[in-house]
Amino acid sequence: MGLRERKKAETRERIADVAAGLFAARGYDEVSVVDVARAAEVSDQTIYNYFPTKQDLVLDRAEEIRERYGRVVRERATGTSPAAALRPLVLEDIDRLRLEPPELARGEFPAQCLVSPVLRRFALEERERQADAITASLAATDPEVPTIVARAHAAALVSVVQTITDAIGAAVLASDRSDPLVARLIHDATDALDDLDRTFRSVTTARTGNA
Amino acid sequence: MGLRERKKAETRERIADVAAGLFAARGYDEVSVVDVARAAEVSDQTIYNYFPTKQDLVLDRAEEIRERYGRVVRERATGTSPAAALRPLVLEDIDRLRLEPPELARGEFPAQCLVSPVLRRFALEERERQADAITASLAATDPEVPTIVARAHAAALVSVVQTITDAIGAAVLASDRSDPLVARLIHDATDALDDLDRTFRSVTTARTGNA
Numbered sequence: 040m041g042l043r044e045r046k047k048a049e050t051r052e053r054i055a056d057v058a059a060g061l062f063a064a065r066g067y068d069e070v071s072v073v074d075v076a077r078a079a080e081v082s083d084q085t086i087y088n089y090f091p092t093k094q095d096l097v098l099d100r101a102e103e104i105r106e107r108y109g110r111v112v113r114e115r116a117t118g119t120s121p122a123a124a125l126r127p128l129v130l131e132d133i134d135r136l137r138l139e140p141p142e143l144a145r146g147e148f149p150a151q152c153l154v155s156p157v158l159r160r161f162a163l164e165e166r167e168r169q170a171d172a173i174t175a176s177l178a179a180t181d182p183e184v185p186t187i188v189a190r191a192h193a194a195a196l197v198s199v200v201q202t203i204t205d206a207i208g209a210a211v212l213a214s215d216r217s218d219p220l221v222a223r224l225i226h227d228a229t230d231a232l233d234d235l236d237r238t239f240r241s242v243t244t245a246r247t248g249n250a
Numbered sequence: 251m252g253l254r255e256r257k258k259a260e261t262r263e264r265i266a267d268v269a270a271g272l273f274a275a276r277g278y279d280e281v282s283v284v285d286v287a288r289a290a291e292v293s294d295q296t297i298y299n300y301f302p303t304k305q306d307l308v309l310d311r312a313e314e315i316r317e318r319y320g321r322v323v324r325e326r327a328t329g330t331s332p333a334a335a336l337r338p339l340v341l342e343d344i345d346r347l348r349l350e351p352p353e354l355a356r357g358e359f360p361a362q363c364l365v366s367p368v369l370r371r372f373a374l375e376e377r378e379r380q381a382d383a384i385t386a387s388l389a390a391t392d393p394e395v396p397t398i399v400a401r402a403h404a405a406a407l408v409s410v411v412q413t414i415t416d417a418i419g420a421a422v423l424a425s426d427r428s429d430p431l432v433a434r435l436i437h438d439a440t441d442a443l444d445d446l447d448r449t450f451r452s453v454t455t456a457r458t459g460n461a
Binding site: 160163164167170185186187188190191192193194195196197198199202203227228230231234235237238241242245 | 371374375378381396397398399401402403404405406407408409410413414438439441442445446448449452453456
């Protein structure tokens with residue numbers, strides 16, 4: 040990365056952190072882009088250059104995450120279910136709860152999408168896009184599974200991600216990052232993904248006759 | 251129903267039909283509540299008395315439908331899967347495609363939620379509420395299934411409903427209500443619900459040891 044690119048990446052990260060701090064303190068709906076610009080000591084236009092809309096300040100990794108979901112499902116090894124392919128990403132989300140500074144976590148997506156109805160709505164649209172990305176990967180890797188069935192399986196996978204993300208958000212808001220809580224999240228995620236692992240095998244077995 | 255109630259029900263239905271006609275002709279986003287009031291020859295306030303928000307003109311049966319999904323899953327017979335309990339409702343939606351006057355169908359939910367981004371967003375929120383209603387019914391009838399697993403199964407069921415509703419909407423917009431199309435919709439719905447029937451049995455069998 041050149042000096043110019045590094046400077047841009049730093050500015051972007053600084054703006055996102057300042058925004059997270061304001062969202063943490065006052066809630067997403069109560070903070071304007073102008074507030075963020077003032078606190079970050081940059082112009083409104085600078086914010087818009089990095090984050091075209093206000094929700095991008097919170098959902099700025101959405102596209103990257105969605106592509107990652109699609110990629111791990113598409114590039115999974117033969118015999119690996121979509122649930123198994125997604126498992127490391129879900130566990131990584133839980134792990135981040137332990138590692139992230141609490142004051143930043145409170146201003147970020149899992150917590151704020153429980154606090155802000157506006158953000159919740161954007162999040163639902165993003166969940167749809169995630170399900171569509173996984174459906175496309177399933178169509179590419181398991182063409183014998185009809186689209187409507189692949190879409191239902193993708194929706195179930197995204198529901199598990201969403202349930203865990205919401206539980207992480209609730210934990211952040213409650214300032215609870217205790218070991219028992221983390222253990223329960225890992226247990227729930229594993230349990231649900233194990234079910235979807237079995238489910239997908241039974242679906243493909245019924246279609247192809249292969250165990 | 252008394253005379254007063256019957257008159258109210260008639261007014262309500264007339265407003266909804268006038269709105270559907272305008273939405274069909276110009277698209278949901280291009281029609282205001284004032285436009286509907288003028289075309290129906292009633293005051294704006296009358297419209298709001300029957301339909302508190304504009305989206306209620308299209309989503310006015312949403313609550314009833316959601317409660318019905320929850321109820322058929324909650325009240326299903328022992329040994330009947332949630333997918334089997336929902337099947338008649340999905341087939342009824344497909345049947346309506348054959349029976350409804352095309353000019354009204356074009357202004358109603360399945361078609362308009364493909365045309366209007368605003369309505370699409372409301373529809374996504376309603377899908378969430380449907381999944382929550384089914385999850386609550388599963389928790390009431392199958393307490394051994396963890397909530398995260400029940401929620402994933404409910405999301406898969408709602409995804410099937412959504413895929414079929416979208417296909418109905420696309421058919422309405424394409425003015426296609428041919429026998430082969432209807433047969434394909436019935437086939438797809440049955441296929442996907444059969445999978446979810448097997449899936450749910452395998453989930454509960456794994457938990458309870460009962461076949």
